Amino acid sequence: MTLVPEAYVVPLTLFSPLVFGVLAWLFDRDWVRETLGVIGAAVPLTVLSLAYEKASSGTISYTIDTGVFKLHFVLNSLSWYFAFIGALVGIAMAFGLSSTSRRGYDWLFSLMSFTGVMGVFLARDFVSLFLFWELMTFGSFMMVLRRNRHESLKYFVLSVIGAYSMLLAIGMVYAKTGTLDYAMASQTLLLLTKMGGVSKAYVDTIFALFLLAFGVKAGVVPLHVWAPGAYGENDQSYTSFFSGVLSKAGVYGFIITLFVMPSLYGIYFAMGTFHGHLTGTYLIAWAGAVTVVVASFLAVLQEDIRKLLAYSSVGQVGYIILALGVFNGVAVGGAMFHVLSHAMFKGLFWLISAALILRTGKTRFEDFGGLAEKMPVTFAMALIAVLSLAGIPPMAGFASKWLIYEGAIQAHMPLVAGTIFLGSALAFAYVVRFLYAVWFGQRPSDLDDVREAPLPLLVGMTVLAIPNIVFGIAPGLAVRLINRFFNTNITVNSYYSISTPTGTYNALSVTLVLIVGLAIAGLVYIYGANARKIKVTNTYQSGNPVTEEYNLVIRRNFYRPLAEALDFWLKYSWDRFYERLANLSEDFADWLREGFYNGNVQSYSWYLAIILLILAIWGVL
Amino acid sequence: MNGQYASLLVALPLISAFFVPLIKGLGGRAIKYYLTLITALQAGVAAWVFKTVYTTGKPIIVMAGGWRPPVGIDLYIGHFAALFVLIVALVSFFMAIFSFDSVSTEPTDKYAMLFLLLMLGATGMIATGDIFNLFVFMEITSITAYALTAYNKTGEAAEAAMKYIVLGGIGSSFFLIGITLIYGSTGTLNMAQLAQLAGSINPTVIKVGLSLLVFGLAVEAELFPLNAWAPDAYQAAPHPVTAMFSAFVVKAGLYALARLVYLFSHAAGWDFILKLLVIMATLTVFAAEFSALRQRDVKRMIAYSSISQVGLIALALSVGSQLGVQAGVFHMINHAVVKTLLFLTVGYVGVKVGGTGIENFSGLGRKMPLTAFALTVGALAAVGIPLFNIFWSKVWIIIASIEQGYAWEAGVVLAASVVEAVYYLRLIHTMWFGGWDGMRIRESLPLGTIALFLVLLILAIGVYPNPFWTLAKSAGTDIFNVSRYIANVPLMGVGP
Amino acid sequence: MSVPHIGLYYFGALSLVLVGIYGVLVKKNLLKILISLSIVETGVNLLLISVGYITGRSAPILSEGIGPKQAVDPIPQALVLTAIVIGVATTAMALSVAITLYEKYGTLNIEEIRRLRG
């Protein structure tokens, strides 16, 4: 830790992205802006990796006294873990942005949300959490505002409702405990619950408000409405950060309410139990389960690549919430690991979609096709991302999902575990749909001159692809880090093998046997006659001759039968519900204004008379 | 330079107002230069007073005619008064510069006179230590406000002025009834002595008296049912005047309200008054925000937003805890800065593009980039985005109100500020990403510098609020801590 | 201060105020409203004067026969002076606004003067 003195670790990680973002916005020259932006994203990564051993053993704390509040930040192993994931996806986003967006505006607000997220992870007291939460929301909102006003307003209103419910909860905690720091607030809150100073309803409202606040950002089902719009109508390489890391801020919020405020854990016992599980966490588990199912079903039926990835991201974060709700050691360990793997493969997915949209300019599945030959490297990255998201053994996605399976089934929450099975099958389905529609089959004529993705974007992709494979083959690495801040009873036998009380998974042996199996299959393949390549049109159409004009591919309504099977449920949509609510409130506003300020002096003086009447009555009593 | 020079604060505008007709002969521009000069001088005096009060820590007591307080009328310039008189002076100085090219209707000498009297009225209301003197200064402010609202000589301006007169007239008459009742039972008009005697007055008289006082001031401070005149007055008045209305005229009313309410904290039935004020304040925020939602006229929209922020300040002041009052004062400062910037920029767009309808604002980012940038910063600050100044005060107000048990009211206020975010961000979107008719307008230098100064001030407070927070804290204790107020005023031991 | 029939004056003043308020609330013509406003002001002034009255004492004009002990409490009298001046100023202002209103709207019925609303 010689290179970066300890006192500068936290401020550097916190404020360097914002500072460089402002610089990039000011010096809006072509390559100056990109270098500044990438440096801004690289600084947190380097500083954090240098501060690894100091942060994982002890803690680095840092306070800013702004007079009005004391903002207190601490870098311990938990916040280091989240911050490092954020920084990693951040550097990938920076590389992606340098090729997909040519505007200082994007750099300023993406790096502002980067600072916001870092602040949220490192915050140790409520007000700094709230401040950086608002900053993060504002930054990401401005990125969406430029492209689509309606979606951005929907996103902003929902996140501001979340933020303000958090402020209400903070106010209620402060009212009872008088402090804003996590630890002290939780200690006093615990004492109060013990001595009965705080009613159960009070604790329930605090919990509900926190659940609402963090649920909005994590995209739990009733509150996920903003996700497809906000993730879709955005510069895709920024969305890799937006959906990869900003949703983790919501997850981190859940962790705060569940773990970081230890005594709040005690409070949960005050909230009573529901046949064996804490009601609070049981609610979170079911919220996660519903999110997984609903979001995955919606993802499967989407026609637009951005919408599919957005709903899939909501679904995957639903897994994490579910695992947190299950609340036993293994499941929470699985949740933390899934935070890492989701950030990796979802970030990778969004960068791939950025490359696709950048090169082809199209976003709907029916316009894509046969890009595997034209963009081979991006295709390889897409395969890695697909394998990881679908949870195929050698990839990180599988390891984390495996832990979540184990945890959920062990904790005797059968129906919740059932939803995981359904969710992972749906994930498999929409991922294969993405592969089929974009990469294989007949290539539309206007995509023939598509070139490979630009170099910076490819570098960004590799930055995210490598951890997918590394943590896939060596899950022990990540679990050892997670065990440092949570006592998940997952034992790490070696780098490659992790085992829980009821099962074990040796990633290396699975990979080796897989390679051996592939070798055997390869041998059988080589033995046969060497295959010759034939054109796409030389295909069996019950004997009819086929030319290029024929459409040999099913890219639209790929899962039409599933939509027919589900048409009972698809009638209801949360989106229309919120739209009606918004119009209702705007009409109420119109009615109120027309009614109250109706321009007639007489009615105004009647209002005065009414108030006088009230005062007179009160005065006489 | 002992304390007595502080009386210049009141004397200077008064005398210079009456010199204006003499200068009328030299032509319109000369009057405006004269006006700027006077407001600059006033700002200098206010700054000197501010320095002395904050360095010595003791308030300046100016005794009219050398008589000791209960007999003579005294100006009590404590921490709050010093701070706010400086804000009044500065804002008037900026508006004087702004009125160079925004006020064109011909009797500019009348305009200058009214301008100075308005500033005088507001300064007086803040500085006075005597309730009848407060009534007189309130009347001066109101009458000049009526005149200035009607200044544009259009039908709407006259209509707005008429509404303001009718409602303001009723309000001030009942305020006077309140004063008579208080005077009848205590025999004194001096605030400090009133605070001492507050406990001993018989309950019904003090209840009716205090409620009427509060009613009178509530009309001036635009609380919910009584602020029907405000949006029309703001919209119809000339642009610099609207900025002055929202920056300090309303604040003076609010300060007087808070001062009187906390003076009578020992009186019977006091907490009902506080509860009533809290409810009225919450309703103000709620009604004003929702009415601003689908506004076609940006100036009226910002008027509603100013009314709602004033409601928020009223909530903070009437929460009844020291923290609440301090947060309220801090919000007063922030609100003054932000609203001046907003009305300045909107007014300037109204003058240059002709009309403040929302269609004139589309594509403003490319038409008048500096004004658009200032307006955006002002709007974002008003919404309460972190790194801007209102964020800090809003957080404290919410926490203070929840601490006093008003969680539901805090909830309603937060819901309303979500609505505020919606209409401000719609404005920002139309400005930066709306259609653009191609021609770029040159922006004037002085106003640009004022706007930039205010933007820098907003960002300074937003990034490092410590100095301003300590100012607000001391000003807040000055209002809340009545016993210190009584100790500071040298009372002659006379009276019943 | 507590004078038996003083209640009469208070009652008179308050009734004047109530009459004025009634006028503002009910009448449609703007001038009638302004007149009722000034009625309210006179009512308030009357109340202010009657508060300072002490029975059996003469007006507070210091001459040889009347000293501070024989005179009524002078302060409300002084206050009333300023209050009257303020009343005059407000009414004058209101009337000038009414003139411009009549010019622009062609009517004084406040039902029609409603361009600024919503």
Add this chain to the structure above:
Amino acid sequence: MDERKDFGENDGVIHYELQEFKLFEPLFKWARKKSLWIVAFCTGCGGIEMPPLATARYDFERFGIMPNPAPRMADLFLITGYVTPKTLKRIIITYEMMQDPKYLLAHGSCPINGGVYWDSYNVVKQLDKYIPIDVAIAGCMPRPEAVMDGIMEIMRKIETGEADGWKRYRENYEYYRRNQDKLFGEGWREKEAKRWLAWI
């Protein structure tokens, strides 16, 4: 242009070279004999004779024969009945799609010499000019027994190596190609495909 030209280019020669298995050739020959998969493409009136073969009475599955819809996997191609030019186009395309050791069994007299439709304008009189035939079964729609006998004949020919229709097609592909183009005209595949495009 990828160097290994795609099959069916009209330069008269098939370029790709076949795989010659040395070691396991006898085993593969036996396997080819014992598992013949029939392309599910009943070209003419004899198609109705096919299902009885699969029923309990004749059951050609005993000999490892299985109907298989995809030409890529199939070996045996049954031409069941008269062949019109329209069907012949499909037959040629399916035949070329089948992978190499493939055998052709022509049913009835029509593929041999036009049979009953000897003077019809729309029937291919001699199928042999366009597609090499391994075994032809007589009879105006041979009964299932005759078809079984034909299949036995093909299996015997595979055994002895005589079933070399696919080799003949490769060697003098140019002859077959010329006949086909003479019948249908040059580039008939594109013209045929374009004709149906309007309906798809």
Add this chain to the structure above:
Amino acid sequence: MFDWRLILDAIGILIYALIVGFIFMGIERKAMARIQRRIGPPIYQPIIDTLKLLGKKESVSHGFVYNFGPVFALGVSITALLFIPIANFQLFSSNADLIVVAYLLEVPMLGIMLGAMSSGNPYSALGVQRGLLTMVAMQLPYGLAIIALVQHWGTFKLSQLVALQQLQGWSITVPALALAFIVFDIVFQALLGLEPFDIITAPAEISMGPMVEYGGKHAALLFTQHAVQLFAETAFFAVLFFGGASNLLDLFLKQLLVLFIAIFVASIYPRFTIDQAAKFFWKWPTIIGIIAVLLTV
């Protein structure tokens, strides 16, 4: 470090599984034939078919992924096989557990899908769509059955599962797990792609579904994959519900039992359309699964 005994075991089991797998496919066709009172092909017919396909003189390909698909499918099937405790050979099952094997048994579907999709044939695209939908439909009951099982025995390790069942009797004997057995058996039908749920390769409708463009050695690869998969799945079924086996013969008999149940069901039922299959899976098997799961919690 390599313990040669394990590797020899693995190779032996692999060959054994390949042969027995082909025999199972043969038995399947033979039993279907016998039910239809036909003689049916010899038991080793699939071996002959695979040899013939391998022996094809030419081979056609639509690009790298088209070739990689079947190879990946066979590779993963072999991996899945080697992680199941076959009779007394533990193979690699100490390194993985129930969830890993369950996942590995489903991944070959991705391999076949990869190849089929890149072949650019509409029929194969339809086959892929139906294959995925079947998998999505059957995943919920499949999961519920596994959850019921694990909640009863409390462990995921297959070897431990087998040991427990040796001690306390097979899973079938436990009432709740009998329900799970029924659910798992219905799902097993879809896993194998047999009659009621063989919508994937519906021969009449979409000509062999995904495998339409496969010929020659690719088809041979797919056949071997199907054989290994068949053996692995029946072994997995036996391990879960019939308490594994002490020796190969015992395992073979249990696998036959499972296979015959599947064959009898397959030879009777007509084919479900895909949304009927989805609706069916989400109704009856899921309800039974939920009952089973609630009984064991």
